Amino acid sequence: MTTGHVFIAASLxxxxxxxxxGLDWLMKQDVDGEDHxxxxxxxxxxxxxxxxATFETVLTFDEWSYDKEVIVMSRSxxxxxxxxxxxxxxxxxxxxxxxxxxxxxKEGWRRAYVDGGELVQSFLRDGLIADIIxxxxxxxxxxGRALFGKISEDIDLVHDETVSYPSGLVTSKYSVSGPRG
Amino acid sequence: MTTGHVFIAASLxxxxxxxxxGLDWLMKQDVDGEDHxxxxxxxxxxxxxxxxATFETVLTFDEWSYDKEVIVMSRSxxxxxxxxxxxxxxxxxxxxxxxxxxxxxKEGWRRAYVDGGELVQSFLRDGLIADIIxxxxxxxxxxGRALFGKISEDIDLVHDETVSYPSGLVTSKYSVSGPRG
Numbered sequence: 001m002t003t004g005h006v007f008i009a010a011s012l013x014x015x016x017x018x019x020x021x022g023l024d025w026l027m028k029q030d031v032d033g034e035d036h037x038x039x040x041x042x043x044x045x046x047x048x049x050x051x052x053a054t055f056e057t058v059l060t061f062d063e064w065s066y067d068k069e070v071i072v073m074s075r076s077x078x079x080x081x082x083x084x085x086x087x088x089x090x091x092x093x094x095x096x097x098x099x100x101x102x103x104x105x106k107e108g109w110r111r112a113y114v115d116g117g118e119l120v121q122s123f124l125r126d127g128l129i130a131d132i133i134x135x136x137x138x139x140x141x142x143x144g145r146a147l148f149g150k151i152s153e154d155i156d157l158v159h160d161e162t163v164s165y166p167s168g169l170v171t172s173k174y175s176v177s178g179p180r181g
Numbered sequence: 182m183t184t185g186h187v188f189i190a191a192s193l194x195x196x197x198x199x200x201x202x203g204l205d206w207l208m209k210q211d212v213d214g215e216d217h218x219x220x221x222x223x224x225x226x227x228x229x230x231x232x233x234a235t236f237e238t239v240l241t242f243d244e245w246s247y248d249k250e251v252i253v254m255s256r257s258x259x260x261x262x263x264x265x266x267x268x269x270x271x272x273x274x275x276x277x278x279x280x281x282x283x284x285x286x287k288e289g290w291r292r293a294y295v296d297g298g299e300l301v302q303s304f305l306r307d308g309l310i311a312d313i314i315x316x317x318x319x320x321x322x323x324x325g326r327a328l329f330g331k332i333s334e335d336i337d338l339v340h341d342e343t344v345s346y347p348s349g350l351v352t353s354k355y356s357v358s359g360p361r362g
Contacts, residue, residue, distance in 0.1 A: 142331045162345040170343050
């Protein structure tokens, strides 16, 4: 089946955004000239799956930066919420994580980029994430939208690789070895 | 003044212990033969400051493993709570973080190991932590005692060094550059 892959940045205390979704703390990092593996990662996936909150944050950016198809998981959004210029690039799905992965598998997707905190959490809980590339930003925020959430049992990880950058960002790749037992 | 230094392990989702204080997830890591810098760190400090919860966890271990003096920050414990064999090694303090650091400074302490989640949080909030050596354990727990907590403003960090080990543990050192503004 299609496998889920995470590529995300978080503060050292585990937040991917401020309580209001703000990313100023991320944007202020001086990462000029650094490639944290994003391009290679994007080249490796067939498309993206993101939650409503992430989609709405991305819509506030100046440009739509994704070349590949984006599935937005939402039960509340309708076609009227997709800007006209994005109709060919963005699709809504109200399926469960497992259902959407089955559907994408039938369409030929091998690897999906799963983006956004809540979505990563639900895909992790459902055993649909194969690996996580996590970039730690050298800052403590104290509050915000957490990358990780509650799970019913431990999830053991296998550390594949860590690279640190002059900016102070540290990127680690972990494979998910599945729930214990 | 005496500076505070943190050397601590946390799960990838930021917990230093299970909700009941359990450390089984940490103990099960296969780290045979690896030195994650603990000895060099311990050699560099004049003593330890820990909170009550950490002290009570440490008391459950088979051996008292600290050669250096330990200050236990607690307003509820009394001398009767210190086992007889530890009376020369453990001291109680009901001072505030800043007060205890001032007292230790007068005693000639230059560097104090600040241990335990709640204590690290309060010393961080009060600007008393100079650096953090954080070892990430490759596991998600989903709940537990959090390493980091609420802070009133961002704390910017400077990444000094990251080392990863065959076991999958990844140790990063960060200097605290102080609250913004």
